[in-house]
């Protein structure tokens with residue numbers, strides 16, 4: 550039987566409390582949250598009460614929790630500019646670490662994390678959760694029916710939500726991470742698109758800041774050329790608009806039909822398929838219900854990390870620093886392109 554891994558939480562904010570802790574608690578045979586550290590200690594103490602962590606395991610600094618021999622791995626939920634120093638410390642004490650997305654605040658930091666991770670045997674993962682969405686496996690299977698793939702449209706747009714609890718965090722309103730909301734949320738969407746279609750090679754993009762609260766540009770409209778497969782597409786992302794319906798879909802066009810991943814209703818993702826090489830030969834729309842996952846990929850992501858840690862095999866990790874580097878690199882390319890009036894920009898590789 551796989552061991553129960555003891556989790557040390559670093560950064561006991563909203564997402565630690567509302568998503569990570571409940572997800573760990575769903576798997577008591579795999580995880581036990583045993584220690585916590587937070588910059589503001591009172592918040593770690595409140596978190597400890599809910600999580601059942603004893604007082605002497607609420608630490609005063611990062612070194613203490615990293616050095617706790619009873620902690621099997623660190624789960625860090627921090628503003629992205631702190632990820633690099635957390636990785637360095639974890640490697641120093643030989644402790645596996647899961648970090649929340651985006652991989653880093655800058656491309657230079659992201660590059661350093663990938664290099665450090667490549668040089669170490671430790672399991673290190675970036676939690677982007679969308680890489681683990683249940684719709685991906687289903688959609689990949691359907692894509693085999695419509696090939697060759699020619700193009701795609703990814704659209705994720707929605708109304709501004711002024712009461713959004715995440716929006717109120719000061720580090721989001723004054724972002725040190727490139728792209729602000731475009732990297733904070735956009736890496737999820739990029740994880741989905743690249744999981745189905747491969748890497749972006751180059752982009753032409755225009756970005757814009759709609760809301761002062763966003764602290765940086767908060768919408769992107771782009772065209773994309775994919776690497777290796779001749780596919781072209783468009784990538785649109787932003788939830789800073791006036792009243793409109795939430796519309797999240799990825800439509801993939803092949804020579805023999807289309808596959809659409811429909812995520813507008815998060816509680817009921819769908820994969821829709823039309824087969825046929827022309828209107829004359831078009832089949833009926835087929836609609837596939839996606840297996841429900843209320844954690845939206847977080848649970849399978851944690852189980853994937855559990856397997857990598859318990860087998861001490863970092864190659865099992867899907868959301869590796871190298872894979873997630875690409876998602877931040879796409880955001881960096883959007884920003885560079887927009888700063889140059891939509892000029893075509895190659896996406897940085899590593």
Ligand SMILES: NC(=O)c1ccc[n+]([C@@H]2O[C@H](COP(=O)([O-])OP(=O)(O)OC[C@H]3O[C@@H](n4cnc5c(N)ncnc54)[C@H](OP(=O)(O)O)[C@@H]3O)[C@@H](O)[C@H]2O)c1
Nearest residue numbers: 560561562563564565587588589592626627628649650718
């Ligand atoms: N995968 C997803 O869908 C998803 C969703 C939401 C968030 N997240 C990620 O989860 C992480 C936390 O986000 P959140 O929404 O929970 O925000 P949050 O509530 O503001 O949590 C941020 C945490 O970082 C700490 N922190 C802030 N500035 C710090 C500093 N200068 N030094 C040390 N610690 C500092 C905060 O400590 P204080 O309590 O002292 O401020 C807090 O514990 C982020 O990486 C975010 O990207 C992921």
